[in-house]
Amino acid sequence: MLMFRRHLLPWLKVLLCQGLALAIVLALLPMLPEGWRFGPGWVLLFEGALAALFGLVLRLPRIFLPIQLFLPLLVLYSDALPGWAYLVAFLLCLLLYWNSATEQVPLYLTNGRTAAALAALARERGARSLADLGSGLGDVVVRVARACPDVAVAGIETAPLAFALSRLRVALARAGNARIHYRSLWDEDLAAYDLVYCFLSPVPMPKLYEKALREMRPGTLLVSNSFIVPDVAPERVIEVEDGRRTRLHVYRMRG
Ligand SMILES: C[S@@+](CC[C@H](N)C(=O)[O-])C[C@H]1O[C@@H](n2cnc3c(N)ncnc32)[C@H](O)[C@@H]1O
Structure with a gap:
């Protein structure tokens, strides 16, 4: 139960927030006045910001704020990043979560x-x-x-x-x-x-x-x-x- 609350529940909340934000953005887009045109990047950033706001309401830990904000952008533009960026991200995770595999102790923080x-x-x-x-x-x-x-x-x-x-x-x-x-x-x-x-x-x-x-x-x-x-x-x-x-x-x- 504790593992569910700590590890799975936050990600379920992330999905819920993103889904809700996406639904709102899709509903709002056709209502935009004539001449108001935003590139997909701005729309996705707005959606991420909405999702981050919902995350705050659902009391998600603050570490999820940037994840929520940039997740829609990253999903759409994942192929725009150079290959080495993924290697760097992997190395950073490895150096941070060093003890997850061997000691079975991940990183989460005392509030x-x-x-x-x-x-x-x-x-x-x-x-x-x-x-x-x-x-x-x-x-x-x-x-x-x-x-x-x-x-x-x-x-x-x-x-x-x-x-x-x-x-x-x-x-x-x-x-x-x-x-x-x-x-x-x-x-x-x-x-x-x-x-x-x-x-x-x-x-x-x-x-x-x-x-x-x-x-x-x-x-x-x-x-x-x-x-x-x-x-x-x-x-x-x-x-x-x-x-x-x-x-x-x-x-x-x-x-
Ligand atoms: C859940 S985090 C807690 C971090 C911090 N104590 C806090 O409460 O904010 C556990 C930390 O223990 C570290 N750790 C795990 N096994 C370790 C070991 N054998 N020796 C030193 N640190 C270890 C991990 O790298 C991780 O940073």
Whole structure:
């Protein structure tokens, strides 16, 4: 059910928005006054903009805005792009979604409200150090580092493009308490952290919990966004009031 909501539902909404926008454009075109003529490019851009607007109403994640906007243009003019553009697009995707095939962990991002809830938890528990295992584009690292200047925040990432972009992001944010490391989360020593955050997928959770049990100190926290550790009761579940009703599963390490 969770996989349907997260992966399939947004694309079904995209299809719905595009279909609705196309129907409206086709209905409007014959009504245009004499002399109002637009090239197909402008019509398709208008259709994409309408679809993007519907996407906002349906609360699609913001990443779908540019997809909605340019999708009709790309469908019609796909053969106008040179062949190498597809190779470049493929390479960029490969460098960004590096861990999708091997670790079965794709890239999707923690939203602002969830990062704020995580920062509040770090403050409440007096954490001095926090790691985001698989830190993506560095959103969590930057937001928590800003909200908690006394906490040393580390992002651990191996997707080359995500790593480079998040490094740049941290440098631009001038957050002195934030760092991004190019390292596999499996090689990171979790003993260094008071709070370890992850937003991965169901696949690595059992192995990650075993690693946390081996390495993390008693009383420290493993917090998983959305994905549970099977057969382990969390100490607490934080329900975030965001569009996707995020649940943060908080596991406390026992002595
Ligand atoms: C769902 S994204 C979460 C991104 C970020 N933590 C956030 O919440 O916005 C998961 C990230 O984990 C990274 N990842 C997956 N396996 C990894 C590994 N073994 N070591 C480091 N990063 C990994 C992926 O490249 C991806 O960027």
